[in-house]
Amino acid sequence: MVRVKSRYLLCEVNVSDRSRLLLLDDRAVATAVRAAVARTHGDYGSALCTIGFSVKYLNAHTGIVFLRFPKRSYKLLWSALPFITSVESRGQKIPCSLNCLHVGGTIRTCQKFLIRYNTQQLHLMLPQCKNEGKEEKQQVRKAILNCSLPGGNKEAFEDELEIEEDEEE
C-alpha cells in the first residue's frame, strides 16, 4: 500500500509564565509556526507548510503539542521552530519557545513516547515538591499511581466493547 508519509513532532511549549500557557490555542500555534516558517524560509517554506501541516494535539495544561509535517520537508520546517518566540492567542502575545522532544513516524509512537516522558516528569516532580505541604505531594503521588496502573486499561477496554455493542444494536 502506498500512503502519504509524514513526521510528527512532539514539542513542548516553554513559557516563562505558566499561567499564560492556558491561553494557548491550536490555531494560534499553527499560525505561529507558519509565520516562523515564512520568516525563515520565505515563500518556499510557507508553501511547504500548506500541505500536510497541522497541529494534531495540544494540551494547554501541560503545553504539549503534536505537530504534523510532511516527511519530505520536515527537516526544513523543523529548522524554523526555534525561531518562534511568541504565540499570539486570544489577543495576547505569549512569549514562548518550542522544544522538540521527539520525532516520530506515526502519531502512535509519539503518544508512546509521551507516556514515558510524562511519567518520567512526574517522577522527577515528586522529590521536588517539598514546600507546598502534604496536599500537593499526595496529589502528585496519586497522579503517578494513576498513570502507571495497568489494570485500569483492561476494564476500560471492556467498557468500550459494551458500548460498541450497544451502538450496533
Next chain:
Amino acid sequence: MSAAKVKMREKKMRNQPASVQYPSSQGSGQEGGDTPSTGATGGDGPSDIHRSTDRQKKHHHRSGWVRGHQRDGGSYDKEMPKYITGGAFAKARAAEVSAMLKAVTKTTGSSHVFGALPKHMRRRAMSHNTKRLPRRLRDVANRLREKSLQAGSKKKKEQAKCKSRKARRRHGNLLLEFNRRQRKNVWLETHIWHAKRFHMVKKWGYCLGDRPTYKCYRPSYRAMSTHCLLQDLSYYCCIELQGEEDKLLASLSQLTSKEAGPTFAAVLCTSGKRQGSVVVYRAGLYPSQPLGPVTFLWRPRTQGSTHRQLWIWAHPTNKQDLLAELQSVCQCTEAIVPPLVPAATTAETGPTPEPETRPEKTPEATRLPGTKRKRNCKDAGEPPAKKILGDGTRSPTCPVTWRSNSTGIVINDLTMEIVRYRLIGPQSHSVLAETFEAATDCDERNKSQTSSLWWPEHCKDESKMNLHRQQADVFHILKDIYSTGELPAGTVLGLAVDDPRLTLPTKKVKALPSVKQTQEVDEAEEEKRRELMLRGVPEHCCQSSLWDQSVRDNVTNNKMSEQELNRMKSEVLVPGSRLSSTPPQGRVPVLLVHQPGKQVGHEMSSWGAGWDLLLPKGWGMAFWVPLVYRGVRIGGLNMSLKHSQNKGIPHFPHDYPDCPAGVCFEEEQEAELLNKFKRRPPAKRTNYIKHGCLAPFRCPWQQLAEEWELIAMQTTTRTDTLTEEETTSRPDDGVAKPQSRFTVLRNRKSLRLLSDWCRPTTSKGQRRCRVGQAPPLDSSAARQFLAEHGTSVVWVRLSLPSKGKPELHAAVCVPVAEDLRLLNKKLDGGGPQEPLHKNHFKSRIKRKKKGAKKAATSSDKTDGKESDLPNLTTSTENPKSSSESSADLIFGLWPDPLPSVTSHCSRVTLGWVTQGDFSLSAGCGEALGFVSVAGLLNTLLDQPAEHRGVVLLRNPASLQYRLAKINIEV
C-alpha cells in the same frame, strides 16, 4: 461529510485524545469545577475542559480530531485561572498520560476483532475457530461469534421447520406429501416412475413426462420402428355414453359429417370390433368450429338389447368443450351428484376424509375436550394416508354423471378411471403376449362358495367362461403374427389376464417374436391366423368385463399390494420360482385396442402401429413394470409428437389451428418462443425483419387464407395467370370485408381430388391411381373447388429431396419459373436465395430511444422556459406518436399489424410448417404443415405438368430456399 462518514470517523477516532485547551471564547461567566483541575484552589480550576475521558458522554460535541476551528457559541463565558499549582499540573500530566495510554493501546482501525491483529497474523479460519486468535482477543471474538450465530438462528426460526430426511421419507409422511402435491396437477399412476427418469412438465392439469433424462432419441425411434415403445396415455380423458343405440347415433351425428370420413355410425365401429376416430365439430356447424379429434369405442352388443355403451377418448384440452357439446347434443342436463360416502365400492377420488372423519370427531369433541387435539392430529394423519387413485384434483362432490330425461342417455365422465398405455412398434404384440397370460380358472372349491371377488363369480357363468377361452385362443394366435401392422386397424380384443407381477422376470429381457416356422404350423392354426389378420378379432371376443363399472371397482379395490405379493413370493419353497397358484384377486380384465400405423401415403405403410392397453385404475404400476421388463423403450410427450410426425398425421393440439385447443396452444407457443427470443441480447438475436420473416413465432392462418382468397378472386375474374406482384392485397382490404374463420380442409373427396392434382403427371416413381376418376386440373375445376373451400387451409407433407432441415414455422413458398429451371439442371447446391430485407424499424427504435430521452429533458425545459415552446412540442410529439404506434417494438420482429404475409418476400408465401425435422424414417428433411387451398390451386395451375407440386421451403432464420415436394395424403 455525510452522516455515515461522520459516524465512521467518530468510531475510528474515539480513542484518540483531543486537544486539551480552553475554549477559544473567554468571558465573565462563572466557573464550574468538575475537571481534574486545581484541587487546591477549589473553584478556580479550568472549567469545561474537553478531555478524552469524559468525551464519550458528549461525543457529539468535538470528538476526535476535527478539522478546522470550532466556535462554541459567540460569547466568552469561561474564565482563566489566575495561577496554577504543582498539584494541578501533575494531575493534568496524569490525565494526559492516561489519555495517551488509551490511544496507544487501542487500535484505530476497524472495530472488528480481526482488525486489531496485524495482517501477517491473520488467518483465514479464525472466524469460526477462535482458538486460532491470540488469547487476548479470544473473549471478544467469542462474544461476537455468539451474537452472529444468534442472529442467524433468528432468521432460521422464521422458516418452516423441516423434518429430517428420514422422517420425510417414512411411508406415511411420504404419501401425505405426495397427496398434497397432487392437489393441483393430476398425477398419473406411473408418476413416481416417470419423475425419476423424465423431465416432467405440468400440462393440461397433469404432470407428464416430456422426455427422458437420458439420451434416447434415436433408440426410441428404433424401438418404434423395430421393437416397441411404451407410453402412458392415461391423461387422455374417457367419456362414457350409455343409451339406446339409435338415439345415441342420432345425437352424435350432429357432431360429425360423413364428408370427413367414417363417423360414429360406421358399421365396423358400431359392432364394437373396431376403434374409430373422428374429428368432432360443434353441433351442426360442420366445416367450421371443429373441437378436435377423438377416438371412440363401442361396447359390443349384448343379445337382445339395444342399450349400448360408448367410450369417447379425448385429449384433456379438448375434454371440457366436448363434454359441454355432448351434454347439449344429448340433452343431458340433469347432473347426478355422486353419493357422498362412496365407502368401499366406488372410491371415487381416493381419500375422502371429510365425510368419514366427521361423524367420529364430533362425539369425541364433546366427550373428551382434553384429548381433542391429539386425536385431531391422528385423524388428519391417518385417513389421507391412502394412495390417490384417479383424479386427485376433483372435489368429491363434483358431478361426473349426467342423465337426460327425454332421451335416456347417460353421460359419464370416466377421466382417470381407466389407465391407458400405448405400445408402439411392430413387436408390441409379442411384448403383450409375453407379459400377459390369460386368466387361469378358479379352483373348484372356490367356485362353490360365493365370493366378493369378480373372477370366481365370472367363472361360474359357463357362457362367460366359454367366451374367455375363445379370447385366450385369439390371444395365443396373436403371438404368431409377425408384425403388429399386419392386423386390421383398430382391432379390439377383450381379455382377462393374470396379475403380470406374478410372471415378472428376474432380469430385463427383450421380448422377441415367436414366429413358428411354416412347416411346424398345422393347418387349423394357420387358418386361424389368416382369419385374424384379415378380419380381425371376432365380434363376441371384443367383449370385456372392463366395461362394467362394478367389475372395475371390484378389481381396483381388491388389488393385492406389492408388499403382500412379495411376502407370498418369499414363502415359496424354491426361491425365485413362480407362485404355485394365482391368488384369487389376481385377475384383471383388460382391453387391447389396436392402433393403426401410417395409413396415408405410399412409403413406410403401417409404420408405428401398435396396441393400446386399457386397464382398470389402480393397476397401472402392476402392469407398467412387467412391460418395462420386456425391454421396451419408454417415451414421453416428445415421442408422441415424433410418432405422429413420422406417421404424417396432425398431432393434437399442435396441428389443429382451427380448434380452440389448437389456438390456445399456438398462443402459448408464441409467448414461449418470444420469451426465449427476448432473453438474448438484441445483437445476438436473429433479425427476422432482415430475413423477411413476418411472424416467426406464430402462423397468421386467418390472414393468409383471406389474402389468398382475394388473390384467387382477382385472378379468376381477370382470367389471367397469377402474377407475382400482387400489390392490391393489402391487409386492410381483408379486414374491410368481414370474413368467416378459416377452416382446415377435412373433406375426404376434396382432399383426394387435391391430392391427385398435386402429383406430377409424368413422374417415374409415382403410381397413378384412379386416373379416370379425378377430373383434370384446369381453371374451371379449380374455380369450382375454390367456391367450396376458398378460405381453407390443407394439411400437407413436404419432403425435401436434397439438402435442408425444415424447422418450426418455416415458410412454404411458390417457386418462380427460374427456380423450376434450376430444378431441371439438378443443381444440388440448393434453391434460390432470398435477398436481404431492409429493417425499416431500426431507425424507429433508435428514434424512440432518443425521443424518450429528449422528452424527458424537454419536459424539464418547458417548465422553466416558455419561449421555445413551439419548437419543443414538435420535437416531442414526433417520437411520442411513433412510440405509441409501436409500443412493443422489439428489435428484429415485425410489430403488429403485419403487412401482407403472402407477398412480403420475393417468393409468394403459401403456408407454414408446423412440424419440421429430419425424418429418420425417410432419411431426409420432412415437414408437415398447412398451405392455403386457394394458393395451392393457383400454384398448381401455374406450374408445368411435370413439376406439379414443387414448392420452396425457407426456415425463418435463413435466406436459403429449398425445393420440396408437396404431398397431400388421404
